[in-house]
Amino acid sequence: MRVSIKKAVVTLWALVVAGQSLLALTLVSVNREQRLSRERVTLTHERITRATALIGHLKDLETGQRGFLLTGRDYYLEPYSAALQVIRQDLDQLAALIEDFSLTQALRLRRIAELSEQKIAELDETIDLVQAGDQAAALAIVNSDRGKLIMDRIRDQTRYLIAWERARLRERDAQLAAVEQRALLLALGLMALNAALIGAFLLLMSRVVAGPITELERAMQRFRQTGQAARPKPAVHGITEVQALTTSFYAMCVTIGEQASGLVRANRSLEATVADRTRDLAKRNSDLAQRSQQLQQTLADTDAGIWSLDIPTSQVHGDATTQRLIGMAAGAEHLEHWRTIVHPDDQKELESAVQQALISQASLLTTAFRVVSDRGVRTLKLDAHLLHGDGMLTQVQGLIQDITDYALSRERLLRARERYQRLIENLGGQYLVFSEEPESGRLLYVSAGSESFFGCSLGSADPVDLTEAVDWRSGAAEQMRQVRRTLLEESASEETHEYAFAHPDSGERFVRVTSHLSRDDQAFPLIEGVIEDITSSKQEAQALQYVARHDGLTDLFNRAAISALLEQEFARARRYGRYLALLMLDLDHFKRINDGHGHPVGDAVLIRFAREVLRSIRATDQAGRYGGEEFLVLLPEAGPGEAERFAERIRAAIEAMVVRPEAEAIRVTVSVGYSVLSASVRSPEELLSQADQALYSAKATGRNRVCGWGTRSAGGARGGDGGPPLSG
Template identity: 35%
Template structure:
């Protein structure tokens, strides 16, 4: 229930505008709803005329069927995330290879509302992978200019080459790293904190496919700090050698991962208070209803609305209203149990989800909240703003068998409390 930091909205806009990766969102039909400027930088297509068109219009014809199948897997719920490498068309008639990382956006009832994700231009990496198997001398030139870090090892797992970007990312010089085992220099853990390189002398690739990769990985740099990275690996043999060495390609994705976390947070949290928003609360209620029905338990909802909120705004100013909402976000959770859920339902309404609570316990909690709100006016500069709230309580399954009816009953009882004089708890007794 901790609020987000006071970071201006323009800060995130600035990050989006300057990222090298494309950040996108589509609707449930796959039509672009948002693209950052990197889309134009990479493909040459302007953002404005692209919005509203299907993402398939910009996929290489040979790749469309496969990518459509991935999209349908997200839409059907078989996958929650998608990682795929494919070719996107450019305005000049060519194409660029992109690494697609996409996440399904769930609607209020579990259906897919759209897709949120990023596109990373991996054209240079794709070209490099082919080049390394053909021409080592030509690859050296590419390695010096590529934006990704590249490590090449010999068959015994000892490092043969670092490109300049790998030196910068790892914090190792090529001379100091040469001859060391890959695991000594490329110290990477997965999202569970487990080392990726379990066999120091082996290439971190699958024995069947010959490929290896990691999306949610962390690199321990020589200086001690950690960096979020994405990496891929494949065996590569020099001419005249039977045993293959390994090429590892990796890149710093710290800014991208931070932004993805911020976007995911903002999708489920209220901007002003930092509390869970309506969509997140609806999902929590649906999960609790399924659990309660499966285990034969009850749970309750408390819907509360601040009384005469508009009058406080009119008397003390709009900032006063925001301060009151923030004060409620700070105060109310202190009176609730550890297992309870609390969030902003909308406007000046808040909702409490009480797992395992029957109607009598829910009413006691609501009365405690009502008294606490009434007894603690909200300080604002030299003023103290008096606040009261009205409460509607509904319990599953005694009041309703569905979440929609339970929310409707709580809402009805809330406004019965309003009509009865406000600053009351109404539970239908």
């Protein structure tokens, strides 16, 4: 009996331990398989993230290059260098993640790296050209389609790579779900097996131990009743063994309980992990679905379709957009259908491009051609990815896009540029067309002829500021900078101003500048305008203005001009409480000269008289012909004493003057009357009237003399001789 119990217990215990070990090994194996599946999913996500980030970093790189190209400022190179370093890291990390790529993905990644290097080389070339001073060449590269085509190819390759990775991601998600389901089923099966083994053990123990325990209880009862221990039966010797088995069974139950608790905790942890992973995968799948929807929307917005060509069968498959663009039936269409819709003038060029791609075994083909359909003649752009296997072309995939509007706009733009250039060339030397940066003022473009226009070259390799390159007059440079600020703030749509500048060869010249705010292809602000040479019209206007204000014979101010000056000086003197003297001059017996010698001689006397008057007064004084042989002289800041002194100087100069128009010498004299502004004078007319009365007194008292208003000879006491007039 004792041997059989031991064998039964050992056998059941071995089975339980074996079941626990199998459960543990199974969980370890399942956990390892789950970890590998999760790592594959994470790796796939990492490749998609890196491929998507590469496009954004290339855009950052291009933004830094455009900023430096348009402004020339070095701080744009800092984000450019940072983006370049990140792109290198993206390419290196994508290359490091290549271990489970297919051959197709490896080729796509290598093509993306090659195209990225081409794009970086193009951007570096434009930056080097700008730093070398050849901005025109840099702009020519930017305006070409080469950089845009490279970016389109990178986007296409990246789109194919991401699509393939998404397919792999869906497969791996399904694999992970299957592994997790299998792990749960195995764990439940092993737990059921362990429960069955424990049940069998308990059943055995109940049968084996129940008899000895009953016999033991009877012996104990007899002992209590009789007080003597009965001689135990041989079977009773099994009580010690039962106790040992009970203790062992209890220890086993404790161990099993602990392991079961650990298993429950592990199962709960596994369930939580699975739930977290499921939520994370659901979120990622949602993000991928959203991005896929955005991609589909982008394709729809750009009127682009996806197509593929199976080389062995020559069958073309395409989505709804492709079917609409090339007029193909739903499902598939034979390759010959393409030849029937291509415009006859473009067939040779398209076939040549395809043959060249096949001969060179290129992986990409980009071309544009026209098609004839029920929608009329349309222009399509074809981007194809050529897949080779064993040195043979097996399949072609790509995008097709309707670019009719773009092609027509580009053609109209080219024609407009040609007309614009011809217009500029036909403007001649009177006009210049320019464009400049609003903030820095550097000229981006100026039409030919600036050297003769301004006397300096503005179209040099190094952009110059128009306000600094030309010798502007009278604050014109600051006014031009203010115009830039006004246009940049969009406070005005157009500004037109006239400026004067000093030409190194022809002296002072005048221009009219009309400018407005515009924007280039990258939405950067520009100021564009036309500079017109208005020197001739300005000089003509100045000449007309001079003639309108001056006497044609003496070149002094005429009556209207000297009267206006009198009103201005009168107002200024009255406002600031200053002196103002007015002289009125009249040539004595001038009529005798005209009658005796003729008007030409009289004109010569007047001319000489005007010259002597100008020599006798200050630069701040003004002289004008008031009428016939009468003249006025304004003396600002001159009191009674200074007025009399200047009047006497003029009188003496005229008395000493000798005019010799012919053999005979002619002498003349002049009478001068003057008045000085005082508090009692209320108007310029009153001041003029006082000077006229003083002149009358000089004439009446013998001519060739000076009389002032307020003296006895002028009739009346002196007025205001003690000081300057009061303001008011």
